């Protein structure tokens with residue numbers, strides 16, 4: 157927000173008479189077609205600093221929005237032919253106080269398209285608002301990605317939505333997850349777990365669009381979308397792409413462990429990669445890497461946790477995560493792994509060790525067990 161606008165906002169708050177006369181300027185009975193809301197938006201918590209995406213699309217003539225890690229939500233801007241009172245069509249009309257517990261939207265239309273928006277969130281729940289900007293390039297992809305998921309399958313703890321291509325695979329996935337369910341829940345000491353939904357998309361483009369990363373690299377095939385939802389590519393398609401014989405079904409257990417992890421930490425917490433992937437590989441699936449084959453270890457270069465975290469290839473967390481968690485489990489206890497999840501990787505607090513001392517001990521363990 158620029159300075160003149162924030163001053164204006166102040167004046168609006170203090171001079172309600174002025175705000176009232178400005179509020180009259182929008183004709184709230186003029187209905188903007190929903191097609192004009194449709195688009196891909198770059199979103200952030202500060203003006204002009206987007207870091208994630210939102211897709212607004214039509215399904216059966218209704219407008220839906222989806223934000224990262226959230227569910228698809230219906231958005232009805234009009235009620236009884238009038239724009240809802242929580243929606244403003246210009247910043248000048250906004251009148252909100254810090255005590256307000258309502259969500260408001262400021263929508264800016266230009267050339268018959270929603271150009272940008274601000275979602276004013278209750279200060280009691282959020283320290284910031286959301287700012288969205290139309291992404292012209294991606295907006296043609298603002299479609300309903302759930303369209304093909306017309307098949308449903310439910311078991312005691314899981315619910316599947318998928319397309320025709322995966323009808324043979326889904327019962328096997330369900331069986332595998334149910335077999336592992338009780339021991340995993342107990343491992344993570346989760347008392348109450350919501351039903352976990354799995355959405356399985358029929359092709360790569362649709363999957364990447366569904367998780368709001370259109371054009372993502374091909375190796376991205378599944379994601380724990382939320383604490384109770386997994387989104388993934390069809391296993392039939394994944395097998396064709398990877399050309400591998402490996403049992404891809406087991407990967408779903410890996411994603412489910414990510415969901416369990418999310419049940420233990422606060423919303424919006426970003427876990428360090430070595431902990432996040434390490435736990436999912438160790439308790440879910442799979443330790444792909446033969447550490448003996450890693451060039452950097454052969455050269456005697458043992459990356460610190462910080463280097464693993466900053467690795468630009470994102471590979472080291474998959475190389476070493478499994479072994480870091482195995483080390484903590486065997487040398488300390490599984491309880492310590494759980495505590496580390498809850499402290500979000502705080503080694504000092506959880507293990508009473510400096511990070512440096514931890515790294516030394518870990519590599520001594522790795523060398524003795526695997527590198528000789």
Ligand SMILES: [Zn+2]
Nearest residue numbers: 410414433436
């Ligand atoms: Zn993972």
